[in-house]
Each structure stands twice: as C-alpha cells, then as structure tokens.
Amino acid sequence: MAQRFFLTSAIDYPNSRPHIGTAFEKIGADVQARYRRMEGYEVFFLMGNDENTVKVARRAQELGEDVLAYCNRMAGEFQEVWKALDISYDDFIQTSEVRHHDCCRAFIQKVYDAGHIYKAAYEGFYCEGCEAFKTEKELEDGKCPVHKVPAMRRQEDCYYFALSQFREKLLAYHEAHPEFIQPESRRNEVMQLIRGELLDVNITRSGQDWGIRVPWDERFTIYVWFDALLNYITAAGYGTDPERFARWWPADMHVIGKDITRFHCALWPAMCMAAGIEPPRRVFGHGFVYIKSGQETVKISKSLGTLVEPMDILSKFSAEAFRYYFLRECPFPGDGEFSWRRFAEVYNSDLANNLGNLYSRVTGLVGRNFGSVLEGTAGLKPTLPVGEQSVQEVVSRYRQQVESLHYSQALTTLWQGVLVPANQHAEKTAPWSLVKTDKPAAALVLHDLVEAVRVAAVLLKPFLPKLAATLYSSFNFAKPFAEVSTQDALESPTPQDDLRVTAETVAGKVVPLFPRIELDSVQGA
RNA sequence: CGCGGCGUGGAGCAGUGGUAGCUCGCCAGGCUCAUAACCUGGAGGUCGUAGGUUCAAAUCCUGCCGCCGCAACCA
Numbered sequence: 016m017a018q019r020f021f022l023t024s025a026i027d028y029p030n031s032r033p034h035i036g037t038a039f040e041k042i043g044a045d046v047q048a049r050y051r052r053m054e055g056y057e058v059f060f061l062m063g064n065d066e067n068t069v070k071v072a073r074r075a076q077e078l079g080e081d082v083l084a085y086c087n088r089m090a091g092e093f094q095e096v097w098k099a100l101d102i103s104y105d106d107f108i109q110t111s112e113v114r115h116h117d118c119c120r121a122f123i124q125k126v127y128d129a130g131h132i133y134k135a136a137y138e139g140f141y142c143e144g145c146e147a148f149k150t151e152k153e154l155e156d157g158k159c160p161v162h163k164v165p166a167m168r169r170q171e172d173c174y175y176f177a178l179s180q181f182r183e184k185l186l187a188y189h190e191a192h193p194e195f196i197q198p199e200s201r202r203n204e205v206m207q208l209i210r211g212e213l214l215d216v217n218i219t220r221s222g223q224d225w226g227i228r229v230p231w232d233e234r235f236t237i238y239v240w241f242d243a244l245l246n247y248i249t250a251a252g253y254g255t256d257p258e259r260f261a262r263w264w265p266a267d268m269h270v271i272g273k274d275i276t277r278f279h280c281a282l283w284p285a286m287c288m289a290a291g292i293e294p295p296r297r298v299f300g301h302g303f304v305y306i307k308s309g310q311e312t313v314k315i316s317k318s319l320g321t322l323v324e325p326m327d328i329l330s331k332f333s334a335e336a337f338r339y340y341f342l343r344e345c346p347f348p349g350d351g352e353f354s355w356r357r358f359a360e361v362y363n364s365d366l367a368n369n370l371g372n373l374y375s376r377v378t379g380l381v382g383r384n385f386g387s388v389l390e391g392t393a394g395l396k397p398t399l400p401v402g403e404q405s406v407q408e409v410v411s412r413y414r415q416q417v418e419s420l421h422y423s424q425a426l427t428t429l430w431q432g433v434l435v436p437a438n439q440h441a442e443k444t445a446p447w448s449l450v451k452t453d454k455p456a457a458a459l460v461l462h463d464l465v466e467a468v469r470v471a472a473v474l475l476k477p478f479l480p481k482l483a484a485t486l487y488s489s490f491n492f493a494k495p496f497a498e499v500s501t502q503d504a505l506e507s508p509t510p511q512d513d514l515r516v517t518a519e520t521v522a523g524k525v526v527p528l529f530p531r532i533e534l535d536s537v538q539g540a
Numbered sequence: 541c542g543c544g545g546c547g548u549g550g551a552g553c554a555g556u557g558g559u560a561g562c563u564c565g566c567c568a569g570g571c572u573c574a575u576a577a578c579c580u581g582g583a584g585g586u587c588g589u590a591g592g593u594u595c596a597a598a599u600c601c602u603g604c605c606g607c608c609g610c611a612a613c614c615a
Contacts, residue, residue: 025615036615068613204544204610211543214611239613272615303615315615343563346553349546350608357552360564368577376574383573424554427562438578447573527575 020056021266022048025275026065026110026246029089030074033096035341035353036304036315038325042338043301043347043420044270045102049477050417052103053500059263061250062097063108064090068239072225082225086111096325101334101480108250110242119237119245120230121254122290123218127231131177131289137217141169174219174235181285182213188284188294196280197299197420198348201273205280213281216241244283248292266295270420276300299420302350304341312352323353335479336362336529339426342478346423359532366529369434370471374528376441377464378489378516380457382523384450387516389458389465396509397466400440404432406470410505413474422478429474437467462514465490466507472496473504482528489518489525 024044027037041062048060066086075085090109097104108115126132186209189195189202196202219235220226226236245253247266252259265287271279276298284294305312306321313321328337340358343365345351381387399406409432416425441464450457472486476499487496493511494503518525 027615028613034615038615040615065613070613200545207543208611216612243613273609274614275612277611301615303609344552349553352552357564360551363575363577364564367575372574372577374574376578378574380573427554431562441573442571442579445571445573447571450573524574529575531575531577 017055017057020051021059021263023061023247023266023269025271026063026243028068028071029064029066029086029093030070032324033093034315035323035325038100039304039341039345040270040272040301041097041102042100042341043422046422046477048103049480053476055500060103060105061108062104063246064093065243066109066111067226067242083111099329099334100325100337106250108246110246114255115246115249116227118249118254119227119242122245123237124230126289129289132174133177134172135175136170137173138170141167171221173217175215176218178215178282178285179213181288182209184288185209185281185285195297197297201276201300205276208277209281240278244286265293268297268299269295270299270301273300273302301347304345305350305352307352307354335482336366338479339366342422343426347420363531367531371527371529373434373438374468374486375525377461377468378518378525379523380446381461381516382520389462389514391455391458392462392514393510393512397462397507399466399470399507400436400463402436406505409433410501414501433467433471437464465514470504473499489516491515491517
C-alpha cells in the first residue's frame with residue numbers, strides 16, 4: 016500500500032494578482048509534491064485562495080463587481096499562473112465555496128460545544144468608515160489612515176477562542192515533536208511565543224456581510240484567520256466526507272511563509288486539539304524573495320513599484336528557467352533576491368552553458384559520428400562519470416536535501432556531483448578525437464556521458480519536470496519516464512538495444528534547450 | 541537589558557573543533573565536439589569586532605558593533 020503524503024501551501028488573498036514571492040512558495044511546495052510522487056507516495060497537494068476577508072470584499076466593491084464573481088475571476092487568474100509554472104496541485108480551494116462554509120461551521124460548532132469558545136466584551140479603537148476595529152499600530156495620530164477620521168473607543172460583544180488554555184498542551188506537543196517546525200531556526204521563536212503570553216483570540220466580527228456566519232449566532236462572521244486555517248481540513252473532507260478525512264488527515268506538511276509560522280505553530284494546533292482532531296505533522300516556514308535594484312534590496316511592493324509578476328519572466332523565458340532561478344538562487348528555508356541581471360547570469364552559466372551545452376555536445380557527437388545509434392552498446396551497462404563523490408553519496412545527499420526542502424543545496428549537489436564531472440570526463444576522454452582512431456572506444460565514452468544526462472534527468476524530475484522529460488525522451492531508454500524514481504539514478508540500466516538518440520535533429524544537431532541570454536538585452540540589469 | 545535570527549574573498553552561498561570550500565565575476569593557458577560553450581591553473585578572505593575556553597575555533601563561551609524579522613487580515 017502506498018504511503019500517503021498530504022501537502023499544502025498557504026492560501027493567498029486574491030486582492031491582487033500573484034507576484035514572484037507567492038510563486039516562490041508554490042514552486043517549493045511543488046518540488047516536494049513531485050518528489051514524493053516520484054518516490055511512490057500517494058500525494059494530495061492542496062492550494063487555494065483566502066477569500067473571506069474585508070479587503071477582498073472592498074476590492075470587489077471598488078471594481079463594481081459582485082464579490083463572489085470577483086473571487087472566482089481571481090481564482091481563475093491565479094490558477095492560470097500556477098499552471099504556467101507547472102505547479103502540480105491536486106485541488107484548488109476557494110474559501111467562499113460551500114464545502115468550506117460547511118466545514119467551518121461544523122468545526123467551530125464542535126469547538127464551541129466542547130467549551131473552548133466564550134462570549135466576552137472586546138474594546139478597542141473603531142473606525143466608522145471601515146466599520147472595523149483598528150489596532151493602535153494601524154492608527155496615525157489616533158486617526159484611521161484610510162478615512163482620516165479619529166477612531167472611536169468602542170466596546171462590543173464577540174466570541175473568543177480560549178487559546179491560553181492550550182499552552183501546556185502545545186508545549187508538550189512541541190516537546191514531543193521537535194521536527195514539527197522547520198527550519199529549526201524558527202523553533203525558538205515559536206517556543207518563546209508559547210511560553211510567553213498566549214492570549215485568547217477574538218474569532219468573530221460583527222456587521223459584515225461577506226464571510227462565514229457563526230452557526231449559533233448568525234449576527235457574527237468568523238474571523239478570517241480562524242476560517243483560513245480550516246481550508247486544510249475542508250479539502251481533506253472534514254464535515255462532509257469522514258472517510259476521506261480519515262484517509263488524509265493529519266497533513267504531512269504545511270508549506271507557508273515565515274511570517275505566518277506563529278499561526279500555524281500555535282493557533283492552528285490548538286484549534287485542532289480543541290476540535291479533537293490531530294494537529295498537522297510538519298510546518299515549513301520558507302524565506303522571502305526580495306528585489307534587488309542596483310545596490311538596494313527592497314521588499315516586493317506594489318506601491319514601491321518593485322512588484323515583478325511571474326508572467327513577466329515566463330513570457331520572456333520559460334517555466335523551467337523561472338523555477339530553476341528561484342530554486343537554485345534563493346535558499347528555500349532562507350531569504351533570496353531577484354534581479355534580472357542575476358537571473359540572466361544563473362540562466363547562462365547553469366542552464367545554457369553547463370546542462371544545455373552538455374546535452375548538445377553529447378547528442379551532437381552521437382548524431383554526426385554515429386548516425387544517432389551507438390552500435391555495440393546493447394547489453395552493456397554504462398558507467399556514470401563521477402567526481403569525488405560516488406553516485407551513492409550524490410543521491411543520498413540529494414534525497415536528504417530535497418526532503419528537508421534545501422532545494423538550492425540539492426541542485427548544487429546535482430550539478431557538482433553529475434553535470435560538472437560529465438563535462439570534465441568529456442574533456443579528459445575527448446571522444447571527438449577518439450572517434451577518429453578508435454570508434455568503438457568513443458562509443459563507450461559517449462554511452463557513459465549519456466548516462467550522466469539520464470541521471471540528471473531523473474534527479475531533475477521534481478525540479479524542472481518539462482526539461483527532465485525532454486532530456487530523458489531524447490534517448491531510447493527502456494523505462495517510461497513516468498515510472499522513473501530517484502532509485503533509477505542509483506542503478507544504471509543495461510540497455511536491450513543499442514543506445515539511440517531519438518531527439519529531433521537537424522544535420523545531426525539538436526535545438527538548444529536554453530539559448531543563451533545576451534546580457535545587454537535584459538532590462539533593469 | 542522584550543524575544544529571535546544573521547554578519548565567511550567583488551557578488552551569492554556551504555562549512556558546528558584539526559591545513560577555509562562551491563558557484564558567478566576577474567586574469568592566464570588549453571581544447572575546438574558543443575549554445576564564443578567546455579577543461580586546467582591563478583589572483584582575491586586576519587571567516588563583523590574585542591576578549592575567553594582549548595594542544596587546536598569560522599566552528600564553543602562572553603561583551604560590543606551592524607543588519608533583519610516578530611500578535612494579526614502582510615507571501
């Protein structure tokens with residue numbers, strides 16, 4: 016029976032289109048999903064949009080659109096981007112969907128019935144214009160920044176979730192599951208938060224039309240954070256499909272931004288405990304992408320004009336180039352930077368010069384000297400040219416790094432362990448000369464070089480799915496690419512037939528996988 | 541003293557006690573199969589700083605300096 020792996024990314028606010036920072040998270044989660052599938056897990060990869068917020072309703076109003084119609088339109092736009100990036104999600108949830116409303120109401124009722132929700136007065140600064148409470152931080156000179164009117168002191172009833180009661184349980188849970196929060200550097204932060212003051216949270220809002228109604232008191236809607244986290248169990252079938260829920264819950268990994276780790280590490284597990292379900296198994300808080308312009312590193316921001324949309328890059332290059340840049344250049348657990356200049360540099364050196372060129376020279380040599388067929392290789396097991404590390408070491412490091420979401424390092428391992436040694440091997444054995452003096456020997460060398468391409472294709476499968484497929488299907492390897500797993504990088508197959516280049520060639524040459532980028536042609540470099 | 545993280549050659553990173561490593565960039569040479577790609581060699585670092593522990597510290601401890609996060613609708 017296949018092991019299951021339930022993976023989620025954070026759901027996004029659809030009040031603007033996705034930018035490269037949001038895309039960064041989805042790509043990272045996607046690599047994990049693809050890797051697990053390749054390793055034989057039955058994967059459920061969930062993504063979605065977080066729609067039950069005042070901001071979304073307001074944005075729709077500004078545009079004169081019906082809120083629900085607006086949400087659906089945005090969900091379409093988001094998914095268009097995710098598809099263009101080859102994000103292999105299995106389900107896309109919108110929190111305005113009926114299934115989510117049903118789940119939320121069932122869940123909050125359960126928690127209420129269990130006695131973890133109580134009614135009390137909330138007092139704070141209230142802006143009449145926004146019809147919402149403002150934190151002191153949000154106010155400017157005691158005035159609402161949007162409406163420029165003084166916020167009034169106001170008190171009203173609301174419902175609180177008794178988060179503070181879960182302090183001991185949360186501590187015990189984190190003690191028992193030190194691997195719960197990843198990367199580990201965030202653990203202290205979370206522990207500190209729980210050890211310190213853990214306040215009960217106001218989980219309802221009043222006077223709002225958009226949102227999910229509190230089932231026992233319809234005057235209230237559920238506060239967006241309480242509702243948002245529940246998307247994970249909605250999709251797993253909570254409240255609608257108990258069998259399905261039993262199959263998939265608890266989630267194996269929530270991939271989220273580092274800014275919301277506390278919600279996922281304190282509030283969320285406590286909510287689960289309150290409702291009598293298991294908390295998720297792991298939370299991974301990834302780093303942020305910043306924009307580098309000149310010497311300055313700035314936040315991605317619409318108002319600063321530093322917002323780069325995925326489509327800007329995709330339309331100029333490819334999903335593969337996009338994925339590679341962020342996975343290689345920005346360490347997933349930590350922060351990274353984007354600049355067009357850096358993008359072009361990484362693209363040229365790693366993709367065009369190293370990987371792409373290796374592929375070109377190997378297929379070219381086989382194409383022009385051997386008519387695309389390496390006679391005499393049938394029944395012959397190739398030997399992967401390696402450097403200082405053995406294949407076993409390379410693959411084991413790769414596994415470890417991918418499983419801990421250290422993608423940048425995993426790609427370094429692949430390049431240093433397979434691609435660089437292959438180019439070195441080519442140089443050392445010089446098949447282009449050897450072919451003139453000892454053709455069968457040259458064939459063997461090329462057989463080994465093709466093996467490096469095969470192994471690279473296998474290990475790239477979760478990272479650059481389309482490219483990996485192109486590489487792999489350029490040769491007559493027996494095993495279908497869809498069935499290939501990491502194990503296939505470890506064991507060189509013995510071909511039944513002579514090795515053959517099946518990629519389309521013109522005059523013995525293949526089309527470059529990654530045409531070099533001229534630096535001058537790159538904007539904002 | 542609110543808490544936490546970070547500070548390694550021009551840039552980006554790896555490296556948790558024992559000759560400081562990788563990629564990019566730069567310089568020189570080689571090769572010419574290949575997308576002017578590839579390969580070899582070189583220059584460039586007192587590992588933020590001041591102390592301490594140790595036979596031995598980028599790596600452990602302490603002070604200081606600098607940068608960055610952190611309770612709500614912000615990926």
